[in-house]
Amino acid sequence: MTDLSPAPAAPAALWCDRCGESVAAGAPPACEAARAGEPPRWCASCRRRMKVQVVPAGWSAVCVEHGERRG
Template sequence: MTELSPATAVPAALWCDRCGESVAAGPHPACAAARALEPPRWCASCRRRMKVQVVPTGWSAVCVEHGERRG
């Protein structure tokens, strides 16, 4: 059985985690500004819409492929 190293466990960000568009298309200044106050809505690795829950102490976002992120 081969174990994945942390560097290969999650692919590099290919998609904007706020709007879901390609990061190769150029900078997303409006998305970067909004991310200061909002949780991610799209998985940056696979472009799947994530299930997001916001609570007074933070947020959690779950991608069915890549798991949970918290903030």
């Protein structure tokens, strides 16, 4: 038998993934502009600093709690 239950939803973003500040009032404007060219530095779910690696083909960011993101 296979498990056909949906994958767990990603936690809602509580923190800016660029500066680590709260996004309760919306993301900081400077971060919105910079996000297009930069990888995230902070986990948006738990506010932990992520390990980021940038290579010519893209980037990867790893949170010890929530795993890896790629771009």
